[in-house]
Amino acid sequence: MVGIITYGVYIPRFRIKVDEIARVWGANSDEIRGGLGVYEKSVPDLDEDTATIAVEAARSAMARRSIDPEEIGAVYVGSESHPYAVKPTACTVGEAIRATPNMTAADYEFACKAGTAAIQTCMGLVKSGMIRYGMAIGSDVAQGAPGDALEYTAAAGGAAYLIGNERPIAEIHHTCSFTTDTPDFWRREGQNYPRHGGRFTGDPGYFRHVQEAARMLLSKMGASPSDYDYAVFHQPNAKFPRRVAQVLGFSAEQVKPGLVVPRLGNTYSGSSMIGLAATLDQAAPGDRIFVTSFGSGAGSDAFDIEVTDTIQDHAIFDQAKAPTVDSLLQDPVYLDYAQYARHKGKIVMQQ
């Protein structure tokens, strides 16, 4: 049965508070914080980018389980902020985890669900017997235009999942997707910042696709929300995942462990994948996890996951060998807006 062999997460140590961003633009920070349910977001260091984050997440995954990197047959990195428009992040990651040269690779873009699309691809390659292991990564150093609503939540982080079918720590019973051509949020080639359709991103965007994909999966599995121990949804803010959970029939308790956005922000391609990691960090054998990602443009990938005994078999998988999501969220270093702007490259430097 195909599933997750190991996983790893990386979150940079810098943060900026929503209140600090609001201060600069003269906005009401109580309203913003209350409206979004987000307190602070992660910010990359001056020498970090999507590639370095992807490598650290992948290396963390490799640290937890003894896998011969040469057996990794595919590396896919999903992001909206690949360092190059042409030259795949996946090649750099492949080299850094020593999986090269006998592997296939490519970069994915599908807004915030590029990483879960990579998981699905790896599942197909493993299930068909084409590869033994595939590394699927969602990583971003997300940008929000200065003064725009997205600036409060656009964060940095990534998660890596090694997919295979030999003693997975969690089996992926099924995945299905709901995809349409919906222009809720986009960024044209060459533009620094994305644009969005405001309130249009809600019902026609996020809610429609998450709900449709989720219902498709529940129907296919013949399951109902109460059959699951946990649910993880894409987290552009804290409100959307809580609302969609409620609409679908999931409880607040099921959603809680995977809801990382209040202290992290929206890591775009890393979002639902880091949420899943936070859930796995404390899951027990037999736990069933329901995951539905969302990427603008638009689409949702839903997964039915069941944790196996292997997750607690220290001889095979040692979670302690890499930091948990919770530990990565501790001891942050706070920046003011000027330092944040410097870190995010928002200051126009002399060429």
Place this chain on the structure above:
Amino acid sequence: MSVARFWRKIPQRYNLIGTRCESCGRHYFPPRSFCPDCRRGGKIVEYRFPGTGKVVTHTVIRAASEQFENTTPYVLAIIQLDEGPRLTSQVVAKPEDVAVGTRVRSVFRRIMADGESGVIHYGTKFVPVKSEK
């Protein structure tokens, strides 16, 4: 640095690939294909340094050369890897958190880029181990 020159040393820059002489046990970084101690009696094999070590000496660079101008101030250090070889690298930390003897581990970071349109050079820096959560 030209693309070829950077590419040639990627295994060293990304993964600290050096060598080890199986005859005398000495480690080398950057790799040596010939053991100066054992000479023809040596048996050299590839060795990947896990990247743990300690700070031997350090400074804070405040006036950098062009490619590093926008990242000052940064900590530069000579680090001794646990297996013996020393190398020069940056330590990602506040200057006050780095001292002679500080334990460090390797991380993957951007070293520099060839301007806005050129190649990005990635490589290995270090972080103090005490700041681990």
Place this chain on the structure above:
Amino acid sequence: MRDVAIIGIGCTTFGEKWAASFRDLFVEAGSLALKDAELSGEHIDAMYVGNMSAGRFIEQEHIGALIADYAGLSTRHIPSTRVEAACSSGGLAFRQAVIAVASGMEDIVVAAGVEKMTDVGTGVSVDTLAGAADREWEGFMGATFPGLYAMIATDYMHRYPLTREQLGMVAVKNHRNGAKNPIAQFRSEITLETVLSSALVADPLRLFDCSPITDGAAAVILAPLDRAREFTDTPVRVLATAQASDTIALHDRRDISCLDATVVAGERAFAMAGLPREKIDFLEVHDCFTIAEICAIEDLGFCKKGEAGRLTEEGVTALNGDLPVNTSGGLKACGHPVGATGIKQVCEVVQQLRGEAGARQVDGEIGLTHNVGGTGATVVVHILGVT
């Protein structure tokens, strides 16, 4: 092997010389040296020119030929050689010239040094100087030249009793000497407070711990000792020449705070001269950074490791001390046109031995020059004495 003497010296002023080109600098120094030796160009048999990086500073190579041409010697077709060993290019050019005369290959040989550093911006200068270190494994990781010496300082101050104030006193002393040197880039004294409050360049080194970017040239003329008095009444004898190498990267050294190449070159020089250290009356050492002077005094064996700071504080190395160091003002105050420094050091010792050092005159019959390339990968030491 014949004995070698210096029969003429010449030095341009050192500083930011906007009006002078690379060629102008050399011609001026060469002319001064010829005048000093009362020679004309046709007496010259060969030339050695120390220059670190004309290729990057003025995009010009083939310096040996260029210099011979602009010295007006193209029709003489003399052998002219560019010598490069980073910041010890000048000292090494002098050594090559000494060897040429001592071997009997050549009789009258010019040893010169020249560097034109201000035709490029500071960013390019700083990066060019970093080429004296290991580009691949130090420069590429973000090391700068001051950064490498700063790491020497951190290591040194971790292990030996050197205070930040004592380190600053090296700069104060050299500026005091430089104020008395007509060719020096900086002709004013500074206070310790100025040094200690100047901007940090690479902790713990501050702006005033660092030698400057400088244009300048210097030249000396060598002859076999037994012919020296044909040209001058005050020949100076080369008692020893020595050179040593070490790893290019600081991280590969045996001891970060001890320049083994200085120790070895020093020992070789004393052995060749057949002299104990006590006979040396004054030193010109390579103070590219204040910490470098501290290490130089110790690594040449004039005191134990850890003591040079105290010696400086007690005034032992001052102009009126028992062992004056850097009477010229050193690299710090006199300036450091890279390839020229090693030759300038020789010029200073010669002026001292001749009694021509004016306000900075010290007593002495034997002087030593110490020129370092990079963070100690090349060291050249010479011992000169009155005849």
